[in-house]
Amino acid sequence: SAVISQKPSRDICQRGTSLTIQCQVDSQVTMMFWYRQQPGQSLTLIATANQGSEATYESGFVIDKFPISRPNLTFSTLTVSNMSPEDSSIYLCSARGGEGYTFGSGTRLTVV
Amino acid sequence: GENVGLHLPTLSVQEGDNSIINCAYSNSASDYFIWYKQESGKGPQFIIDIRSNMDKRQGQRVTVLLNKTVKHLSLQIAATQPGDSAVYFCAENMGSGGYQKVTFGTGTKLQVIP
Incomplete structure (x- = not known):
């Protein structure tokens, strides 16, 4: 199975700033996905990211708030x-x- | 660790007993279902999957049952061990080709009593 390295593992940020989260996969994958999980709750899909095309956002999530990059088949950022x-x-x-x-x-x- | 499972339904099982975790899914077009285990502070970990053309699949100590008529999925864990304590999510895969997505159920927290 693919192994994904995600960083940072945690961060404390000031309101009004931005944080970029990175994911590196140890093999080439067509689709990558980004989720949000509130404490004690299930996972909610934010968007699907295919290499070479714009991400597809789920209802309630917009590109201006959660821009995603997918520069190659092993890497993505949110x-x-x-x-x-x-x-x-x-x-x-x-x-x-x-x-x-x-x-x-x-x-x-x-x-x- | 993170409070994963704080507001989730809880199933308490005696060590050595069998556990059954249930899940209702929403989309009759879903073609693939997955069970995940999530321990505190970690991402979901794949347990077992089943395609919509099957109604049962067995793994090591785990069995997944799929009832498409009532859109119900269950995970059975045999001889439950303390290491099985975690939050369990069912997930359904929808779409095909270049666009697919996986949506998660609400989750169940499994507590194993030694």
Whole structure:
């Protein structure tokens, strides 16, 4: 199965700033996915990122707030822009590889 | 670690007993289903999957059952161990070709009592 390295693992950020989260996959994958998980809740899909095309965002998520890059088949970034305390959450990336979908270990973001 | 599972339904099982975790999915067009285990502070970990043309699949100590008529999925864990304590999510895959997405159910926290 694919292995995903995600960083940072956690960060505390000031409101109004932006944070970029990176995910590196150890093999080439067509699609990568970004999720948000509030504490004690399930995962909510933010967007799907294919290499060479714009990301597809789910309802309630917009590109200006969560710009995504997918420069090649092994890497993607998610930026959380103009952060507010409501953006405090765990952000996870995922990719299809081998069995099911593999996940990064998550980025725990706290906005103060 | 993170408070994964703080607001989730909880299933408490005695060590050595079998566990059954249930999930209702929403989209009859979903063609692939996955069970994930998530431990505190970690990302979801693949357990077992099943395609929509099957109704049962077995792995090591785990069995997934799919009932498409009522859109219900279950995960059975045999001889539950303390290491099985975690939050379990079912997920459904939709779409095809260049666009697919996986959406997650609400999750169940499994507590194994030693």
